[in-house]
Amino acid sequence: MCGIVGYTGFQDAYDIVINGLRRLEYRGYDSAGIVLEDGNNKLEVEKTKGKVEDLVNISSQLKGKAKIGMGHTRWATHGVPSDRNSHPHLSNNGKLAIIHNGIIENYDTIKTMLTGKGFTFKSETDTEVLVNLIQYFMDLNAETDFPTAVRYALNEVYGAYAITVMHEDYPGVLVVGRLGSPLAIGIGDKEYFIASDASPFVEFTKEAIYLEEGHMATISLENGVDIRTITENSKIIPEIQKLKLSLEQIEKSGYEHFMLKEIFEQPKSVHDTMRGRLLVEEGVIKMAGIWDHIERFKNANRIIIIACGTSWHAGLIGEYLIEEYARIPVEVEYASEFRYRNPIITDKDVVIAISQSGETADTMAALKLAKEKGAFIYGICNVVDSSIARITDAGSYTHAGPEIGVASTKAFTAQLTILSLIALKLGKHNGNLGNADFMSLIAELDAIPKKIEDVLSSTHELVQNIAKDFVNATNFLYLGRGYNYPAALEGALKLKEISYIHAEGYPAAEMKHGPIALIDENMPIVIIAPKKGHYDKIVSNVQEIKARKGKVIAVVNNGDTQVSEMSDYVIEIPETSECFSPIVASVPLQLLAYYIAVYRGANVDQPRNLAKSVTVE
DSSP states (O other): OOEEEEEESSSOHHHHHHHHHHHTGGGOOSEEEEEEEOTTSOEEEEEEESOHHHHHHHHGGGTTSOSEEEEEEEOOSSSOSOTTTSSOEEOTTSOEEEEEEEEETTHHHHHHHHHHTTOOOSSSOHHHHHHHHHHHHHHHOTTOOHHHHHHHHHTTOOEEEEEEEEETTSTTOEEEEEEBSOOEEEEOSSOEEEESSSGGGTTTOSEEEEOOTTEEEEEETTTEEEEEETTTOOEEOOOOEEOOOOTGGGSOTTOSSHHHHHHHTHHHHHHHHHTTTEETTTTEEOOHHHHTTHHHHHTOSEEEEEEOHHHHHHHHHHHHHHHHHTOOOEEEEEHHHHTTSOOOOOTTEEEEEEESSSOOHHHHHHHHHHHHTTOEEEEEESSTTOHHHHHSSEEEEOOOOOOOSSSOSHHHHHHHHHHHHHHHHHHHHHTOSOHHHHHHHHHHHHTHHHHHHHHHHHHHHHHHHHHHTTTTOOEEEEEEOTTHHHHHHHHHHHHHHHHOOEEEEEEGGGGGGTGGGGOSTTOEEEEEEOSSSSHHHHHHHHHHHHTTTOEEEEEEETTOOHHHHHOSEEEEEOOOOGGGHHHHHHHHHHHHHHHHHHHTTOOSSSOTTOOSSOOOO
């Protein structure tokens, strides 16, 4: 949520900031703004509701004016999307400018206090309250300098934030702070970059500092990067990391959208997730995070999987995998509900957190609660050195590469791959999975990237043609059984996320307990029907649908006849073990959602109201 970009150096700050904001558009936003310090040490602000290109249209006169500046893409929390609620926000005296990602939960109390001191407010945002609180501390004592005032203000607020602040009396200086929202500092040659992630500055430097929780930094060309704790003002020696991200990874590479590119990257991303971990010829799975704590898993009373959205769907499949092969009880929880229902957690529990970004606020909050209760915390995420990676006791990176499209595709299949490896590893160690079955399953898992590649080549054009027939649909139903019930949930989520068509996923057996009332000649039903796993029951479900004139889109194995003959549309995928079928079956469902959205004229990579990294609760 929200994108932050800042720069101080020798280049044109306008170009750096605007291009950086373009790189962060994937995070989701509804308005954009920029502030630059001109040659007279005055702050010039332009901001608008809408897209970065709308900002360019009103701010191009700022090009070439400054060597320091910052910009923001806002995802509305306090106040509707509008020009006045857009960031940056100025203090009452016009000397301070701030951009902010997150929520200041006690802003109303502070606003009341500041109003009583004569401060006025132009917006509905919590952010404008914070910038005026910084001014208040500077006004209160003439000896209080700019960084100190920021620190005082941050000690008065609670919530989640990543902020960048400028002051016109401190030319060339940026002050940043972080609590609950990510912030990276790029270290260049006589220049510094600030961003929500490394993508805005990857072409300029390969060195970055990821600001830690509860830290702030004062950045200037004269004094470099000075990092302090917000509460104690203790000086911190930063760890400078080498970026593995490349410019090529965050560009479209000839694809029309990032989402389509990422769908087609899945043979590679799944392979990369297994690389170095799945060694078929040696008959082993090497996962240090699991092996180093294998007894903790083996002796766990239960495993609790915590996630949101697509990651929650992956967790449901993980539950099936772990219970079947490792025979350890598993519960799957929405992170957003888990922490608020006084859950029973003990030091005998293992909690697995799944998050693409590693910054999901609800998941982070749930993990902190579980950690306080003594549970062992294991993380599965895609972003190295993210917040979840830091808080966990152990974990596995998916190594899927940057996922720019808001609707997750390759991150989902990579998460399923990690969960498969964990389940098989635990099952073998527990003695619940015999060697012959283990060898068969790891060989099948090793073959999944090739099968995804086959699906992409054989179904791509077919799915495009099917999608054309459903551009005007208003509802969809997705059905699956066993392992493919969560795959049906994920297929429905993909469609509604990017096409804005209402869609529901259901266990196929539950259709008779309500959803069947919706079925008529206008209702498209996607049914996942591989040969392995409840195939006969699926056949009965299709017959029930056709008896009510529903339009069936069937995902079946190559060579299928029974379900295919009853269906209106057929998408064939290679046969695989039932437990891995969601990985393969999800790919044509991603393509179906993508092309329906494209034909409806939707913004596929940046669907309305959604954000890639949900850093507020």
